[in-house]
Amino acid sequence: MTSVCYLGSILEYFPLHVPLSVETRSKLVPWICFVGRLTYQAGGMKIVVRGKQASRSEAPILVLAPHSTFIDGGIVYVTGFPSIIVRRESGLNPFIGKLINYTQPVYVWREDPNSRQNTIKEIIERTTSKEDWPQVMIFPEGTCTNRSCLITFKSGAFYPGVPVQPVCIRYPNKLDTVTWTWEGPGALKLLWLTLTQLNSSCEIEFLPVYNPSEAEKLDPKLYANNVRRLMAEALKIPVSDYTYDDCRIIRKAHQLHLPHASSIVKTHKLRYKLGLVASKTEEELVQKKTNNFGEVNLQEFAQILRLDERDPTTQQLFRIHDRLGQGKIDLEEYIFTVLATANASSELDKVEIAFDVCGSKMTMCLTQSELRKALRLSLRMPAEESNRIFQQARKQNVHTVSFEDVLIQLSTRTEYSHLFISNNESSKKAI
Incomplete structure (x- = not known):
């Protein structure tokens, strides 16, 4: 964090609103990376690099995992300042924004409903362009985890169908002071704990470039899953079918002290599959209700939600909430959990x-x-x-x-x- 502010203040002197020439940028990047790594070392963080980074012509995209901490940002100094995928709000920060803008980032506009499509389009254009763009660096998990597994990779890095270089991240320290997830200390506390250690280390391993098959080029999800499996084997950790959206739901469930977080995730997936999320059926039921719902069996459950009771997905959704196996569920409890997860912020x-x-x-x-x-x-x-x-x-x-x-x-x-x-x-x- 200190290094970001320091470098950000240095870059105040450069007119970044004016595009720098390739020659000027190529001269400045090594110095910025040198100062960045130096500040990490001054804070007691030793960065160990294994393997060799491929050139842009060999691999236009660097795929990094697992993503577990804000300290992962220091990898930009090791990889020569590649372009990153980042929220637009971060680029407006007076200090870190200068540094982010210098990487020629791909900005994500969260308020724009077309943001995902526009981001993918921009990634494809840059990675397939003949112009001298930097490599694109992506954390395909999309969120921070505790490094115990690799969650589902988002497909954005794999839509272009170009070769990628997998990059594995490890923090082999006796005391973990860096992991930053929804359950645990905040960023400032973690930074303080890390700075109070005599030394910490981060290992960055560049794996061989992964060249996609024809099937993988046509199926980004297949491509993403195969790269994830390869990285999990190198890291010697399992994979998990949890996605970024699943982690977001779990985080919210914990923040709101909603029990059975894993069941809430399964419920959301099944409701999405049944069309209940799009139709907002449960909200409609509450708005139109005149009597209490009480306990219902499978047939009543399906009838009230306008589902087919013979559909295995409907039956699975019912069984998740029939925790005692009595063939009945409390419909009000089910609806409350659905609406609280979707609409509650406190x-x-x-x-x-x-x-x-x-x-x-x-x-x-x-x-x-x-x-x-x-x-x-x-x-x-x-x-x-x-x-x-x-x-x-x-x-x-x-x-x-x-x-x-x-x-x-x-x-x-x-x-x-x-x-x-x-x-x-x-x-x-x-x-």
Whole structure:
């Protein structure tokens, strides 16, 4: 991080909005890489390189894995400043943005629905061009993992059908101070822990160039899977069928304290296959409901969701939620989990979604039994505590409670104060 800021400040003096000549760039790159590696070494990070990097003519694309930490960014200094795939927001950073722009990156515009197609098009154009573009460096996993396996590679690096050079990354340190995932310390803490070590090391191994077969050129997924398997064998770790989207869902489930994260991922895949994700069937059911759903069997489950009960995918989706094997599932619990995963950004959102799901009418008011279920699903609250909240929240001679009245009662309890703190922080970020 320090090296990025330092190099970024150096590059302030270069007019990067004006394209540099190939000759000027070729003279500057070795010096920038030298300073970058030097700053890593000054921080106690020893970089060991094995194998030989191929030229652009041999392999226009460098495929790196596993991706597990922001420290992986130092590999640009080893590989001679190749072009990287990066979010557009990162390029606007006053320090790191200068360094990123110098790599002639392929920017990803997340707010643009056509961003994925445009990114793939740009990668294809650069890697097949006769012009003197740098190599393109891609982390095909698309997210950070703990290096225990290689998750599914995205196909972007493999659409051009050109040769790629696989590059394996290892951190063979006794104490792991670099892994940066959704469960664990943040970036600043990891940076501090790494800097306090006497020395750390990173191994970068360039494998032989992989030339795709005709079948692989026609099938990017096949190409990606074969390269992943080759890299996993070199790293001596297994592969996993989890994808970037799966990891995103798992991360959200952990952040929202939703149980059964692996089942949530399987549910999403099956719902996508059945067309429920696109049609938003569960949201429609909540908007139109007039009565509580309760427990349903497979036939009722399929009928309510407008599915074919004989479809193996429908049966598999039902079995995932029939955890006791009794042939029945709690449909409200199923719908709550689906909507919370899709729409909640805080635990307070979970409570509101539970009110929608568990109420019998669109009044945002719940009976005592409905409130018990809503708070059990959203906050895992014991029935006794829920009953106390109901009695304190309800008005005289009224047998239901409103969402606002329940929030008032929750805000007075220390154990639920975190709901409102996180919500306030989210509001500030939105502003």
